[in-house]
Amino acid sequence: MTVSEQEYVYYHAGGLRGSRPVLRGSAAKETFDSIPIIDVSGLFSTDIEKRKDVATKIGKACREVGFFYAENHDIPDAVIEETFKTVKKFFAMPQEDKMEVHLHKNAALRGYEPLFETKMEGIGRGDMKEAFSMGDDPCEPEQNSSTPPPSSAPQNSWPKAYPSFRPKVYDYYIHVLAFARKLMQAFALALDLPEHYFDEATSFPMVGVRILHYPPQERHEATDIGLGAHTDYTFFTLVQQESVAALQVLNANGIWIDAPPKPRTYVVNVGDFLSLITNGTFKSTVHRVLNRSGEERYSIPFFFSPNKEATLDVVPTCKKEGDVEKGVNAGQYYMERLRAARWKHPSNEGKPAPEVQDIATGEVRVGA
Ligand SMILES: O=C(O)CCC(=O)C(=O)O
Ligand SMILES: [Fe+2]
Numbered sequence: 001m002t003v004s005e006q007e008y009v010y011y012h013a014g015g016l017r018g019s020r021p022v023l024r025g026s027a028a029k030e031t032f033d034s035i036p037i038i039d040v041s042g043l044f045s046t047d048i049e050k051r052k053d054v055a056t057k058i059g060k061a062c063r064e065v066g067f068f069y070a071e072n073h074d075i076p077d078a079v080i081e082e083t084f085k086t087v088k089k090f091f092a093m094p095q096e097d098k099m100e101v102h103l104h105k106n107a108a109l110r111g112y113e114p115l116f117e118t119k120m121e122g123i124g125r126g127d128m129k130e131a132f133s134m135g136d137d138p139c140e141p142e143q144n145s146s147t148p149p150p151s152s153a154p155q156n157s158w159p160k161a162y163p164s165f166r167p168k169v170y171d172y173y174i175h176v177l178a179f180a181r182k183l184m185q186a187f188a189l190a191l192d193l194p195e196h197y198f199d200e201a202t203s204f205p206m207v208g209v210r211i212l213h214y215p216p217q218e219r220h221e222a223t224d225i226g227l228g229a230h231t232d233y234t235f236f237t238l239v240q241q242e243s244v245a246a247l248q249v250l251n252a253n254g255i256w257i258d259a260p261p262k263p264r265t266y267v268v269n270v271g272d273f274l275s276l277i278t279n280g281t282f283k284s285t286v287h288r289v290l291n292r293s294g295e296e297r298y299s300i301p302f303f304f305s306p307n308k309e310a311t312l313d314v315v316p317t318c319k320k321e322g323d324v325e326k327g328v329n330a331g332q333y334y335m336e337r338l339r340a341a342r343w344k345h346p347s348n349e350g351k352p353a354p355e356v357q358d359i360a361t362g363e364v365r366v367g368a
Contacts (some may be wrong), residue, residue, distance in 0.1 A: 007126030010255040011229030011286045012120060014272050017364075018286075022254035031252035032065045035259050035267070041072035052189055062270050066285030067249050069181070069265040070238075075175045077264065084242050086168040087298050090132060090159070091213040097161035103133070104345055109338050110134055111157040112209075115215070118287075118341050119229025127227050128217055129289070134158075134169060135208035135303075142170040145204055145350050172300070173209050176238060180207070183236065190283065191278060192317045197304075202235075205303040206334055214246060214289060214297040226289035226297070233337040234271030234303040236306050241267065244297035250286040259287070273305055275335075276326060279318040306330040318344040 005020040023029060039056045042050035052150035061068035090098070110133050116126035138145035158166045181202070188197040216228040220304040226246055233359035241247060245260035247267065259267055291297045306312065308331030314323060339348055 006234075007254070008230070009250060009256075011231075011288075012245045013231045013284070013286055014275075015233070015340060020250070020252075020254040024253070024255075029254045031248075032257075033251065033257060035067050035068040035249060035257065036065060037070055037071055037262070037265070039072050040070045040183075040186075040297040043186055044074055048195075048263035050161050051186065051195070055189035058183075058186050059229075062187070062190065062274075062282040065249070066270045066275075066283030067259060067261055068207045068268050070268050071262070071265045073179055074076075075179055075253065075268055079172060079175050080205075081239060083172040083240075083300065086165060086172075087124070087211045087213070087300065090162060090165055090211065091130060091298075093161055097159055098130075098132075100161070101157035101159050101257065103342065106155075106157045107153060107156040107347070108135070109138075109335075109342060109345055109347075110155060113342075117344075118227075120225075120230050120341065125224070127225060127228050128291070129210050129212050129214045131210055133208055133210045134173075136204065136206050142167075142174070147204075169209060169211075173207075173302075175305075176209070176302045177207060178347070180236075180238060180302065183238075184304065187236070187274065187282075191282075191315055193315060197315070198235075201306045201310040202304075204307055205235075206303075206308055206331065207302075208303040210301050210303070212297075212299045212301070214291040214299070216294045216296065217291050229286050229288040231275075231286055231299075232269065232291040232303065232325075233273065233334055234305045235306055236271055236272045237269050238267040238304070239267040239269070240300045240302070244291065244293045244295050246289045246291040246293060247299070248288055248290060250288075253291070264330070271303070271305070273312060273330065276328065277312050277315050277318070279314050279320060279323070281318050294304055305334060307327065308334075337352045 008019045010019045040054050044053040045051060071147055098112045102112040103109055103113050113131045115128060115130050134156040138149055138155055139152055142309040184198050184202055185205045189195050217224045241261035243261055247259040248256040250258050251257055270282045270284050272284045274282050309341060310330040313325050313326040343353060
């Protein structure tokens with residue numbers, strides 16, 4: 001095969017542009033071609049051996065794939081169903097009611113983002129999704145922070161036109177946060193660390209609920225994308241998808257593996273923070289959303305990351321000889337990544353527009 005015939009996949013990983021050759025036939029490496037399903041019910045057992053059994057499976061999935069489906073979690077169906085109803089009602093509001101809480105009006109980059117506002121990849125129109133995000137804020141009583149700051153601007157923006165939105169989103173938030181904490185303990189066990197190893201670094205974690213609406217894509221090419229190929233800047237992410245398949249995960253051969261919704265499961269994926277502190281042992285795997293279904297798609301990622309103040313260093317069980325301590329400040333890194341993808345936010349004023357890359361051809365240009 002000549003160089004010019006080599007096909008590549010382009011993406012953003014760890015905030016940097018990357019590419020991967022598409023390997024087929026005899027050139028293909030050993031890699032995953034499906035997403036493992038893990039029964040996580042043992043995590044709720046009082047028997048540590050049962051918890052460790054689940055953690056071992058989680059560890060294998062994180063090392064080999066970076067993604068898994070968690071089945072038999074403890075979040076009631078009714079909570080998830082009610083949340084999707086809420087999500088649909090939010091997106092069905094008149095545009096001006098959504099724009100009232102536009103993310104550009106919020107210093108913490110929370111709130112509503114209309115269609116095509118982010119451009120993870122692609123010289124096309126941008127990401128074909130609208131979103132609303134909320135997250136950790138010690139000032140909001142629903143979050144039961146033991147140490148609210150004496151005074152601080154609210155971090156979240158809530159739509160006035162939909163008063164019951166906030167309590168409904170919080171109902172989801174509280175449930176998923178508890179499950180995420182359980183998973184964090186399982187990740188510790190999976191790394192041969194004490195179960196509560198991460199408790200201190202996640203005492204008031206950076207978390208976010210992002211609700212997403214992907215209209216059906218008119219064009220069926222990768223240049224018309226729901227959400228460009230990326231990795232998450234989290235410890236891990238818990239994605240609840242409704243019924244429409246569109247999420248895809250990139251394997252080592254540059255092949256997109258479908259991660260369709262499976263009833264009563266969460267898609268769990270390792271993010272860049274967990275990859276960083278495990279020296280890359282746990283994979284923060286590239287993924288994207290392409291909604292070719294012809295239907296409206298709704299999904300709800302829940303992002304779980306360390307405390308803002310936490311310093312990220314490689315955990316003792318993953319250290320290698322000669323490693324230099326990374327000492328990354330979690331909060332700073334998180335905000336940099338969040339801002340980089342939203343360069344029109346007022347906090348980026350004066351900074352040059354970032355470069356974007358055509359996901360089909362690899363061509364790079366200054367973003368518009
Ligand atoms: O919509 C999805 O299924 C995934 C969304 C996602 O990857 C993200 O928001 O980081
Ligand atoms: Fe993601």
